[in-house]
Amino acid sequence: MCGIVGYIGTKKASPILINGLIRLEYRGYDSAGISTVEKNGLSLMKDMGRVKNLYNLKGIDDLEGTIGIAHTRWATHGKPSKENSHPHMDNSKTFSVVHNGIIENYNELRKFLTDNGYTFYSQTDTEVIPNLIHYYYKKETNSDISRLLKAVQKACLDLIGSFALEILCCDFPDNMIVVRKDSPLVIGKGSDECYISSDIPAILSFTRDFYLLKDYEFVLLQRGSAKFYDKDLNEIDKETTTIEWDASSSEKNGYDDYMLKEIYEQPIAIRETIGSRINSNSKTEFDELNFTKEYLSSVNKIYFVACGTAMHAALVGKNLMEKLCRISSEVDIASEFRYRDPLVDKNSLCIFISQSGETADTIAALKLSKEKGAKTISISNVIGSSLTREADYSIYTHAGPEIAVASTKAYTSQVTLLSVLAIYFSEILELNSDLINKLKSELLELPKKIETTLTLADKIKDFAMQVYQEKDMFFLGRGIDEAVAKEAALKLKEISYIHAESYAAGELKHGAIALIENDVTVITVMTDSKLVEKTVSNIQEVATRGAKTLVVTNQDIDCNLFDKVIHIPEVHPYLAPIISVIPLQLFAYYISKEKGLDVDKPRNLAKSVTVE
Numbered sequence: 001m002c003g004i005v006g007y008i009g010t011k012k013a014s015p016i017l018i019n020g021l022i023r024l025e026y027r028g029y030d031s032a033g034i035s036t037v038e039k040n041g042l043s044l045m046k047d048m049g050r051v052k053n054l055y056n057l058k059g060i061d062d063l064e065g066t067i068g069i070a071h072t073r074w075a076t077h078g079k080p081s082k083e084n085s086h087p088h089m090d091n092s093k094t095f096s097v098v099h100n101g102i103i104e105n106y107n108e109l110r111k112f113l114t115d116n117g118y119t120f121y122s123q124t125d126t127e128v129i130p131n132l133i134h135y136y137y138k139k140e141t142n143s144d145i146s147r148l149l150k151a152v153q154k155a156c157l158d159l160i161g162s163f164a165l166e167i168l169c170c171d172f173p174d175n176m177i178v179v180r181k182d183s184p185l186v187i188g189k190g191s192d193e194c195y196i197s198s199d200i201p202a203i204l205s206f207t208r209d210f211y212l213l214k215d216y217e218f219v220l221l222q223r224g225s226a227k228f229y230d231k232d233l234n235e236i237d238k239e240t241t242t243i244e245w246d247a248s249s250s251e252k253n254g255y256d257d258y259m260l261k262e263i264y265e266q267p268i269a270i271r272e273t274i275g276s277r278i279n280s281n282s283k284t285e286f287d288e289l290n291f292t293k294e295y296l297s298s299v300n301k302i303y304f305v306a307c308g309t310a311m312h313a314a315l316v317g318k319n320l321m322e323k324l325c326r327i328s329s330e331v332d333i334a335s336e337f338r339y340r341d342p343l344v345d346k347n348s349l350c351i352f353i354s355q356s357g358e359t360a361d362t363i364a365a366l367k368l369s370k371e372k373g374a375k376t377i378s379i380s381n382v383i384g385s386s387l388t389r390e391a392d393y394s395i396y397t398h399a400g401p402e403i404a405v406a407s408t409k410a411y412t413s414q415v416t417l418l419s420v421l422a423i424y425f426s427e428i429l430e431l432n433s434d435l436i437n438k439l440k441s442e443l444l445e446l447p448k449k450i451e452t453t454l455t456l457a458d459k460i461k462d463f464a465m466q467v468y469q470e471k472d473m474f475f476l477g478r479g480i481d482e483a484v485a486k487e488a489a490l491k492l493k494e495i496s497y498i499h500a501e502s503y504a505a506g507e508l509k510h511g512a513i514a515l516i517e518n519d520v521t522v523i524t525v526m527t528d529s530k531l532v533e534k535t536v537s538n539i540q541e542v543a544t545r546g547a548k549t550l551v552v553t554n555q556d557i558d559c560n561l562f563d564k565v566i567h568i569p570e571v572h573p574y575l576a577p578i579i580s581v582i583p584l585q586l587f588a589y590y591i592s593k594e595k596g597l598d599v600d601k602p603r604n605l606a607k608s609v610t611v612e
């Protein structure tokens with residue numbers, strides 16, 4: 001977590017940096033800070049809380065420097081406070097550093113540095129970095145820029161953990177060094193300037209040409225030039241990658257919040273994700289994959305590994321893979337996968353799903369699967385993200401930048417891509433051809449059906465207004481609908497702070513039904529005709545105990561049995577999660593709004609979880 005941004009060029013840096021921080025605030029908002037190269041040395045301004053506190057600081061407008069670094073924090077080591085805010089400086093104030101990541105051996109390094117006369121003023125792991133650079137810098141005898149490069153390199157080689165760093169040095173006021181290991185960092189190339197950021201959308205309005213860095217690539221930035229060095233400081237060549245995202249896609253475009261905008265972007269996100277992969281008259285295409293019938297027949301198990309919402313998408317993926325391809329599949333929470341000694345081997349296919357492609361647990365799980373000899377596929381929304389660089393094969397959702405912390409369009413795009421993938425495998429395996437043709441034509445109709453679903457917003461808002469003050473809610477579903485119930489409960493929890501539980505509809509009566517009393521809200525997703533009768537009985541069980549019931553369905557049911565029914569368009573049950581979740585995203589959104597909460601930046605959360 002944490003967001004870092006940097007600028008080196010000819011313009012005044014501080015407004016660019018603050019603008020970048022505002023866009024990166026979704027990565028953490030415990031404190032913010034900035035450091036620029038001024039005529040009289042390195043400036044340092046920081047404060048607790050959101051970026052707006054920083055730009056309200058007296059003197060911030062007086063910063064004239066055209067080189068600077070900035071940081072917005074999600075606290076890990078050390079509570080949110082001004083002292084713990086970044087940038088951090090070394091004792092001699094020669095270096096200013098911002099850091100995203102975690103230094104695992106900071107205690108040892110702190111002791112080493114303390115023994116060597118350094119003093120620490122914060123509780124952060126980061127503060128060791130500028131001081132360690134200074135320690136090596138003192139030992140270098142040459143006076144040119146290689147002194148700085150070597151000191152940074154030596155310090156980085158001592159760090160265990162993850163880091164994306166921007167470093168300023170007052171002795172070399174026209175330079176900046178950046179480097180990353182296991183934490184995201186991109187460099188946007190302008191004509192005579194460079195923009196540095198934790199993610200692409202934050203600087204997309206300045207450039208579409210990006211240098212994507214590998215671990216331990218050191219970059220020396222000067223106005224108008226970027227030199228790249230490998231771990232041993234040998235100079236290397238690097239090409240830029242052009243990102244096709246439209247700059248306006250990372251703006252709110254008239255919506256109150258990013259989340260609402262992203263909910264409404266789902267028809268286009270789904271259309272783009274399907275792209276030219278599905279054609280009704282020909283076989284499904286994945287240019288990125290080259291799987292054969294022989295290979296897929298040899299796969300003994302598919303492991304889907306992900307966190308949070310992406311893990312909920314995986315639950316749908318497992319269902320589809322088993323139903324359409326008859327390949328046994330499992331879903332693992334990435335943070336558990338590594339520690340349960342999974343039975344992954346060379347006949348396993350492991351699929352890792354991550355919107356950001358930077359989730360530390362998911363990346364670690366991928367590395368483990370590769371060590372065990374499995375083939376790996378990454379599904380991500382961010383080109384060149386760390387996960388995609390590690391995987392044997394990378395395929396992308398094309399949802400466009402997702403800025404709101406609560407994932408919406410990324411989730412439905414992930415489920416769409418998993419559906420397309422299951423269809424692709426099934427065609428290679430020559431299975432279920434009639435069903436596959438039906439699903440393909442239904443997939444192509446999905447964007448229209450999502451548009452229709454979005455017109456239900458007012459009805460959903462009405463129901464949200466009736467229940468927004470509640471403390472607990474339950475979400476039920478059977479089969480694939482249970483995966484949607486899980487996602488709906490998570491959405492509600494994270495942005496409205498209402499406690500929500502999801503259950504397989506038939507499981508509630510084995511214990512949790514004891515919690516149902518008068519007026520508790522129970523929301524059920526019901527999209528499979530084969531499961532309707534049983535699910536309706538389960539709703540009756542809670543209704544007779546006083547529950548208020550909302551049903552999201554496309555089935556022909558007796559509406560008098562429920563307090564509210566939201567009718568969504570008909571769709572094959574295997575594809576229903578892509579539609580049925582949308583009313584429940586809106587439901588969570590309207591409740592959060594009514595409670596006056598910050599929908600896009602819920603408390604304690606960060607969009608991209610780069611710590612394990």
Ligand code: F6R
Binds near residue numbers: 310490
């Ligand atoms: C919830 C949400 C999170 C993410 C999870 C994984 O709305 O967004 O649960 O799904 O942190 O993130 P990615 O997909 O970036 O790996």
